[in-house]
Amino acid sequence: MKLLNVPVIDISPFRKGTAQDKQEVVARLVDQACRDIGFPVISGHGVAPDLIERTRAVSRAFFDLPAQRKLKVARPAVDVTRGYTGVNEESLARSRDPEAYGSDLNESLMIGPVDPPDPAYANAPAAGKHFAPNIWPEDLPELQAVYTAYYREMGKLAEELMRIFALALGLPEHYFDDKVDRHISRLRVRNYPAQKEAPQPGQIRAGAHSDYGSLTILYAEDKPGGLQVCNANGDWVDVPIRPGCYIVNIGDLMARWSNDNWVSTLHRVVNPPAGAGAESRRQSLVFFHNPNYDAEIANLMPSQAAKYAPTTSGEHLRSLYVKTQNA
Numbered sequence: 001m002k003l004l005n006v007p008v009i010d011i012s013p014f015r016k017g018t019a020q021d022k023q024e025v026v027a028r029l030v031d032q033a034c035r036d037i038g039f040p041v042i043s044g045h046g047v048a049p050d051l052i053e054r055t056r057a058v059s060r061a062f063f064d065l066p067a068q069r070k071l072k073v074a075r076p077a078v079d080v081t082r083g084y085t086g087v088n089e090e091s092l093a094r095s096r097d098p099e100a101y102g103s104d105l106n107e108s109l110m111i112g113p114v115d116p117p118d119p120a121y122a123n124a125p126a127a128g129k130h131f132a133p134n135i136w137p138e139d140l141p142e143l144q145a146v147y148t149a150y151y152r153e154m155g156k157l158a159e160e161l162m163r164i165f166a167l168a169l170g171l172p173e174h175y176f177d178d179k180v181d182r183h184i185s186r187l188r189v190r191n192y193p194a195q196k197e198a199p200q201p202g203q204i205r206a207g208a209h210s211d212y213g214s215l216t217i218l219y220a221e222d223k224p225g226g227l228q229v230c231n232a233n234g235d236w237v238d239v240p241i242r243p244g245c246y247i248v249n250i251g252d253l254m255a256r257w258s259n260d261n262w263v264s265t266l267h268r269v270v271n272p273p274a275g276a277g278a279e280s281r282r283q284s285l286v287f288f289h290n291p292n293y294d295a296e297i298a299n300l301m302p303s304q305a306a307k308y309a310p311t312t313s314g315e316h317l318r319s320l321y322v323k324t325q326n327a
């Protein structure tokens with residue numbers, strides 16, 4: 001029987017427990033979540049609630065700025081994943097279907113690595129734009145310190161989750177450590193405004209897509225018009241929002257690395273009901289974890305024939321970033 005709903009998993013036994021406790025978390029994660037639905041919700045992650053709250057508050061203040069001020073930190077180019085993207089400038093569904101209609105009803109602010117590695121590595125041709133400098137809003141100087149702290153904390157949690165994944169895939173616990181120690185992750189905070197006018201036909205808050213990288217760590221709000229995932233039966237099911245918990249999901253890169261033993265699940269953010277009012281404004285903190293640009297992504301399952309040619313993390317991501325922007 002496939003799991004058809006998103007499970008909630010306490011990972012604290014992995015973080016604090018014995019080798020046996022670790023295996024227990026791992027077994028439940030892999031069996032119940034990564035193979036079937038690709039979306040565990042996790043509790044016991046150890047991230048300070050105060051840091052989450054400060055990140056939410058400063059983000060809300062940013063999105064409350066007048067449009068011209070937000071545009072001062074506009075995303076500079078489609079292949080540079082930094083800065084501000086306005087409502088209607090992106091269509092996530094286009095990452096899968098170039099003809100997809102309808103741009104997304106959210107705006108976002110994005111940063112990349114806050115502790116770039118040595119310049120020779122960061123500026124090598126294969127690094128592309130993955131270490132492009134961050135663009136900080138001068139109108140909200142306190143944002144930089146908060147986002148920097150949150151980005152670092154997410155990097156640490158992702159490293160821990162990658163250790164759980166390593167054991168779950170039958171690899172040594174620290175197998176991924178040297179493949180994510182110069183990770184090219186992105187923090188993207190999305191604001192979904194309350195909808196004063198009815199959306200265009202087919203237009204939703206975030207079009208159906210799967211994420212691109214190794215894993216995503218999402219802090220979402222419980223508001224009308226939320227996140228849904230497409231389960232193994234092809235039905236859209238709501239993701240439970242538990243206070244203080246993170247929603248984790250596998251991205252395309254991890255599915256490919258696992259030779260498709262794990263699923264990178266289609267998900268979307270739907271519109272609130274008409275007339276839901278100001279209360280339907282929704283904000284989510286989305287951390288997309290991506291391995292080092294030069295990490296080789298090749299079949300991790302030695303007993304199985306490889307379904308894909310090897311690639312690198314950097315090339316896999318670059319090719320996906322440019323597809324969704326309304327250039």
Ligand SMILES: O=C(O)CCC(=O)C(=O)O
Pocket residue numbers: 188190206211218220226227267268269283284286
């Ligand atoms: O806001 C959400 O709940 C999900 C956003 C999302 O799927 C994404 O940014 O990739």
Ligand SMILES: [Fe+2]
Pocket residue numbers: 209210211267
């Ligand atoms: Fe997503």
